[in-house]
Amino acid sequence: MAKYNWAIKGIIFMIVIWLIIYIGIPMFDDTKPMEPEKNIINLIIAIPAGVAFGWYRYKFLKEKLEKRKEN
Numbered sequence: 001m002a003k004y005n006w007a008i009k010g011i012i013f014m015i016v017i018w019l020i021i022y023i024g025i026p027m028f029d030d031t032k033p034m035e036p037e038k039n040i041i042n043l044i045i046a047i048p049a050g051v052a053f054g055w056y057r058y059k060f061l062k063e064k065l066e067k068r069k070e071n
Contacts (some may be wrong), residue, residue, distance in 0.1 A: 010054020014046040 022042070026034035 006054040006058035007051050009058055011047055011050035013053060014050030018043050018046045
């Protein structure tokens, strides 16, 4: 499981962003309707985007930083 920890972190990050955008903001802004069920497709897109973000942030950049420290 630790091998794919970067993917889990990325997915969790994107789900939290989705929750903030489609549930958190409408709670405090009366002009935006609170209808997250209409934005489920964005949640489905957030999962592969989270994997991509997790790979880039927690794997690619980490390896690049380690190479830079060695040189």
